[in-house]
Amino acid sequence: MKAPLSVLFLFTSLGCKAHGWNDRSMVYKFDDIKPSANLTWTPCFDGFTCSRLEVPLDYSNKSVGTTSIAFLKLAGKNATAESPSIIVNPGGPGGSGIDLLLSNQALASLAFGEQYNIVSYDPRGVNNSGPSLDCFSGNAEARTAFNRLHRTGVTNISSASFEEQYYSSSIYGEWCNDAVKKESPHGFYVTTPAVARDLLTFIEAEAELAGQAPSDAKLWLYGISYGTVVGATFASMFPDRIGRMILDGIVDAEQYYDNAWSVNVAQMDEAMGTFSSFCHAAGPEKCSFWGPTPANIIARMDKVILQLQNHPVPISNAQSRGLPALVTYSDLKALFVTSLYVPAASFPVMADILHQLERGNASALVGMFDGQDATFDSGHVIQCADSYRRNKLTSIKEFKSYAEYTVSKSKYIGDVYPIFVDSILCRSFRPQLPDSMVVQGEHLSRPVSLFLFASVDIGLDRPTSFPILITSNTIDPITPLNSARTTSSRFPGSILLLQEAVGLTQDYFSPDYSIQSSTREGRTVTFNTFRHTFKAYSHHPISHARSKPFPSWAVLPETCQSGEEVSR
Structure with missing residues (x-):
């Protein structure tokens, strides 16, 4: 999913030991590193x-040729030659793991421990x-013109914007198809199955570098x-x-490969509803949009929305003498959808903006919608190449049904979500891809062919070598x-760990995380997440969030209130 990746922690505190360094000067650009089929590490x-x-x-x-994949490693202070590398797979599609790891080095010790090497990469x-x-x-004028034609605001099926978004979407795919034809003949060779195969190549190359058998390498x-789709x-x-x-933060892989994003709106209004509870509990000193009851906060927020609409x-x-602007309903909806990624950080800001809007000051929303650029090429190209043979969002009838569904499921986000995800852009993509690079068939578990072998059942009946x-x-x-829940059911032996919190992904995940089981027995489960002894005694444990919006006040219950819900 498209996400502000810089807010995610994800890493371990590590030092500078490296295995297989080259005797070269420090580099600061990947262009200065020569690609190699053998894994070599250069100080950088x-x-x-x-x-x-x-x-x-x-x-x-x-015989088609090769490409190069950029990897970045932070070596563990206590790592040895036998220490495994934990690969952090960024979100997206289109997210850069290199940028993510470089910008979060200071947070490394919060994650997995100094006995491991941490690796990330750009898919x-x-x-x-x-x-x-x-x-x-490189035609910036054409890109700007497309954005102006296509990004008409929220996807309102009762107005011209709906048809404008649908028909203009074909322009994007046609430009991408032409760019591949004329300049980048393998520009569509970026599918997720190919990325998974690249990861296998990496772990085998890493094993070979360490003098181990590549065939025994594990990810x-x-x-x-x-990144959960990749996993x-x-x-x-x-x-x-x-x-x-x-x-962590599961995208349903079946839905992803179908280019069907409707399931993603399921909890958006539930999350928006927590804003009023959080704000009310915080009090007027910590929440500028405070009201005497959560219902009062919701009513005033709805009034602000209606006024701007x-x-x-x-x-x-x-x-x-600055540039004039017009703040619209679409700007406010863009604020809502981006705030939901990280409520702990964004809800206080959202409260301030709503407070200013209530007082007639809309300047903080200038450019909010336009700032969500639809034409982030790498993300859309990956998404559209992945779904090409299974795309369930191509006709105007399908697009209308999709938009109607999202609106029916989410009062606050439903009308902006179709243009935010913009999966309709895939309808005119025509990638010519080999069978080895795509997931086909009705189910991820039963593709027609996958990678080197035909009729591979990548299915759900075979347990993984270690529980996911x-x-x-x-x-x-x-x-x-x-x-x-759906993903857990597809992998026998997998463990589903729930944190009682609001937002995308779990904010903190220490190597020793003691959690309370949601089963009637109330047993305690300890997850040593990346240690060699991984033990889990309950299929659906639940933990409690450590961080909340508007710091220093608590709104979530101290004990789980949904234990029966999370027990299957």
């Missing part, structure tokens, strides 16, 4: 090591990894949001190659809890 970015691993564009036909087509594709071929992965795909394809795997606010900027830990917040507005 003051405390890290980098590698550009050369991989086949098409694993089923290596195919993203940032420092190939193959690259610029759909508008240790922490996947976030879209689920890898586990389905290579169930016997799982060392440890945590999937009926009367956009002009911002002249005449006195400052699937984690979710009890209220997840972006990757809802039901997606976690």
Whole structure:
């Protein structure tokens, strides 16, 4: 899922030991590193090591050529030559793991422990990894024109904006198709199954570098949001190659490969509803939009929404001689949807903006909707290539049904969500991809063909070599809890860990996390998440959030109130 990745913690406190360093000067650009089919680590970015691993564009036909995948490693202070590397898979699609790890080094010690190496990477087509594709071929004017035509505001099926968004969406795919034809012949070779195969290549290359048998290499992965699709795909394809795997903030892989995003709105209004409870409990000193009851806060928020829907606010900027602007209902809805990713950080800001709107000041919302750029090429290209043979969102009838569904399920987010995710852009993509690179068929568990072998059942009846830990917040507005339950049911032996919190992914995940079972027995379960002895005695444990919006006040119950709900 598209997400503000910089807010996610995800890492371990590590030092500078590296295995297989090259005797070179420190580098600060991946372009300065020569790609190699053998894994080599070059000192980079003051405390890290980098590698550009050369991989086949098409694993089923290596004559097509190669591309390079950028990897970044933070070596553990207490790591040894035998220490596994935990790969952090960013969200997206289109998220850069390199940027994520570089910007979160200071938070490393909060995650997995100093006995491990932490590795992240840019998946195919993203940032420092190939193959690259610029759909508008550097034509900024054309890109701006498309955004102006397509991003008409919320997807209101009763107005012209609905048809404008549908028909203009074909323009994007046609530009991407043309760019591939003329400039980047393998620009669509960026699918998630190919990324999963790249990860297998990496762990085998890492094992070979350490003098171990590549065939025995196992993947240790922490996947976030879209990274859970990568993890689920890898586990389905290579169930016997799982060392440890945590999937956090679950995207339903079946829905993802179908380009069907309707399930994602399931808990959005539930999450928005917590804003009023949080704000009321915080009190007027901590929440500027405070009211005497949660119901009062909701009523006033609804009034602000209605006022802006009926009367956009002009911002002249005449006195400052700045650019004039018009704040619209779409700007407010964009604020809501982005705030739901990280309520703990965003709800106080949202409260301040609502307070200002109530007083007639809309300047804080200027450009909020326009700031959500639809044409983030790498993300859309990956998403559209992945879903090409299974896309269930192509006709105007399907688009209307989808928009009607999201509106019916979410009062606050439903009308902005279709243009926010913008999956309709995939309808005119025409990627010419080999069977080895796509998931086909009706179910992820039964593709027609996958990778080197035909008719592979990547199915749900084969347990993984080590149980997958699937984690979710009890209220997840972006990757809802039901997606976690569904994914857990697909992998025999997997563990579903719930945290009683609101937002995308779990904010803190220490190596020793003691949690209370939701079963009637009330047993305590301790997860040593990436240690060699992983023990789980309950299938559906639940923990409590450590951070909440408007700091220093508590609104969540101290004991689980939904134990029976999370027990199947």
